[in-house]
Amino acid sequence: MVRFLPLARPWFGLVAAFALLGVALQGVATALDPAPHAYFTSTGARVANVFAFFTILSNLLVGVAHVLLAVDPQRDSPAMRVLLLDAVVGIAVTGIVYNLVLAQTADPRGLHQVANVLCHMVTPLLAVVGWLLLGPRGLVDREVVLISAGYPLAWLAFTLVRGAMIDWYPYPFVDVVAHGYARVAVNCLVVAVLFVGLGFGALALDRRLPGLAAR
Template sequence: MARYLPLARPWFGLVAAFALLGVAVQVVAVAVDSAPYSVFTGTGARVANVFAYFTILSNLLVGVTHVLLAVDPARDSLAMRVLLLDAVVGIAVTGIVYNLVLAQTVDPHGLHQVATVVCHMITPLLAVVGWLVFGPRGLVDREVVLVSAGYPLAWLAFTLVRGAVIDWYPYPFVDVVAHGYARIAVNCLVVAVLFVGLGFGALALDRRLPGLGAR
């Protein structure tokens, strides 16, 4: 572990800084520019709505877990294991889905563009590379993978129920009004399978890669 520690802690700190910076910039962007959120007329409502996005929640998870790792890379508990896997897989899904599916549907400007680049590109890359290089290793098992799946499923359930109430959805692939429940059910299944598949991929890699706590 010692040979990884000098680089691991500053890397975890760097990842946390970018993740939290991206969220902060996005909050400021929606506070000063209502154009992309015209359905929410008040500043407070627009800011609160930022946290309905899977991207923002995943960046927050990355920020919090990596602050904890920067302070104590040996930190270990079931909650930490689940949150860290949710953070790494969630931010990987964020990068994959945005860059392969959503990037062609949006045209951000100003602070929105800065937040988009940080939250969807820089943070996913740094977080995934950091996990591959440093880990921490030995924190992923079958139970952790299955429990971590509760995060995207809970987000999907919340998003669909809230969307039905307020008639607004954060992403086109969960917009029931535009696509109908059958299509959205398929889209949600794809996201869930991607998340769990990446979780089991992380389990396989965790057993083979070196890093902090490697056995």
């Protein structure tokens, strides 16, 4: 719908800027302050390990998807459909899990705190609100929802295999050493169900909400 074009491009650009800024600041904070990632002894290893976090990957997806939308707010392709749904649902899961489960044990300081607010609060809010108000609409169907579930499943598989190899896990709820495989399996199932449930929720809303129509 043409009437949404003047708002859509700057909004998508703003979301992309906050998402990518949060990732960049987290990388800089990790390079400057080794304390939160002291398990990894070199600066390069600590910075590289930042990208093992679901939060960072989801913010990257949001950044990439919204850069593409800022260039063309009505962009549509099979890859774009999966990318955008993974970005929006992934960042929603990030905000929900962090603020309901992880925030009570987190204690970021300095630049880590700024990155934390951007990645866990600002970007999730802006990305989800932007999708609800602007879309673009018509990009979600059952096949897209099912394909998009590959993202969290691949992350969980990578995290568990890597964790078993190096004895380190990015979040307490996937820490097999602390909780055992049975408890972690249940935790992973909850995250997977939340992700797929939000995907089908997006499917139910997609054609009922106003917004910018994809081509």
